[in-house]
Amino acid sequence: MLTRRLVVQTGLATIAMPAVLRAQTLSGQITLMSYAGIFQDNYTKAVIEPFQQAHPGVKVNFVPGGSSAQMVGSVRAQKADPQTDVVIMDVTTSSIGNAEGLFEKLMPAEFPVLNELLPEARAAGGEFGPAVTFDHLVIVQDSSLKPQLAKLADLWRPDLKGGIALAAPPNIQGLALTAMTEKMEGGDYRKSIDAAMKKLKELAPGVTTFDPNPDGYSLILNGVAKVATGWNARAQLYSDQTGGKINALLPPEGSVFQINTINLTAGSKNRAAAAAFVAHALSQGAQKAFTERMFYAPTNGKAEIEAKALARTAASPENRARMIPVDWNEILKMRDQWNNRWRREVIAAGR
Known part of the structure; x- marks a missing residue:
């Protein structure tokens, strides 16, 4: 035994x-x-x-x-x-x-x-x-702003002039915004970004900085900017840490995964x-x-x-449906060209 x-x-x-x-x-x-x-x-x-x-x-x-x-x-x-x-x-x-x-x-x-x-x-x-990890570009805004931005096109509202912080290329946020704006204007970044450049040039005079320092979230919290481009994960966390003083908008026109x-x-x-x-x-x-x-x-x-957390990411079904398919390896090949066009056509128009 x-x-x-x-x-x-x-x-x-x-x-x-x-x-x-x-x-x-x-x-x-x-x-x-x-x-x-x-x-x-x-x-x-x-x-x-x-x-x-x-x-x-x-x-x-x-x-x-x-x-x-x-x-x-x-x-x-x-x-x-x-x-x-x-x-x-x-x-x-x-x-x-x-x-x-x-x-x-x-x-x-x-x-x-x-x-x-x-x-x-x-x-x-x-x-x-x-x-x-997957993240996605969002429009970060001051929660006290009235009315709140509801779509990407709202960035061009006259009342936001002088209160917009954008991260321009070669920052990846600027590359993502280019693809998003091109789609908003009915184009396809893989073929051309002409429509995006034209639209962003119109926005440029209202932009207070194309190189947010330290970052767009802090500029909004410090009252320097009203809206900014940013990443969803950080925007969600900062929103929790500040009692909801900022919030993140995933534009209905679409966003892209980082x-x-x-x-x-x-x-x-x-x-x-x-x-x-x-x-x-x-x-x-x-x-x-x-x-x-x-x-x-x-x-x-x-x-x-957890469903509550998933809803705050781009992984939920309703949010995932808004994501624009982007091949970052292809964008990488075009990064220098896009960067040069931003400098000549967009940033120059904001000076």
Whole structure:
């Protein structure tokens, strides 16, 4: 009897052993580079701390990397001796890193979680790091403004003159606004942005800044601007933190997804732990936690998001129907051209 019980217990222990060993063998430190401020604070709570609890032998060091352009520059400078293991950055910049061999390709055989992602999330990075968050451009406005803006075309209201803050290209907000304005005017950014340039030129005299500093949300809260372009996730969080002093409008004319990808650095010195973190960040649990905490739309199609939080993202069915299909890799090829046209035709008209 005793012998049989021992055999059964040994068998159960053997079945459980692989998972236990996997958790125990992950150790050491990894460095995650991404955005500072409220992104870092909330990502640490929602994603990093649960990962470290699941893998107590691993410490995740979060390094604020500045803008996506600064991040890819840092990884490029470290190429011969990588100091960073995982990078979360904008897709228009991570694609540059992919082309330069800075990041690894991720295969479903090693990362089964890739099969849970939405098609556009997988497509964002191609064979490289996929989308880890979706955000979208919104019009941020002072809640005391009367009447409130109800559509993108309302930006051209005469009473807003001198109170508009726009982030112009090469800022990705300006690129997104260009595509949105072209669609509002009945065009297609893939064919031409002539209609957008004409319309934005009309708006330019009413714009107080084309380079919001520190950002459009703060300019509104400080009374410098009435409306601004911004990202939904941050606008939603700032709205909560300020008791609703600002709000975010997803224009009925449409908006576009801004995509952050998660990237495994080529030559990572602790690849096993770094790969485990990438898989965790894309998992249903991590995606749910971060969406419900900071209102980035999830990229894992199986993540079950609380309805109240989902409604504040572009992932709800009614909001998703408004999104304009945008190929950021194609826009990246046109970025310099769009930037030059903004300088010549739009910004010049606001001086």
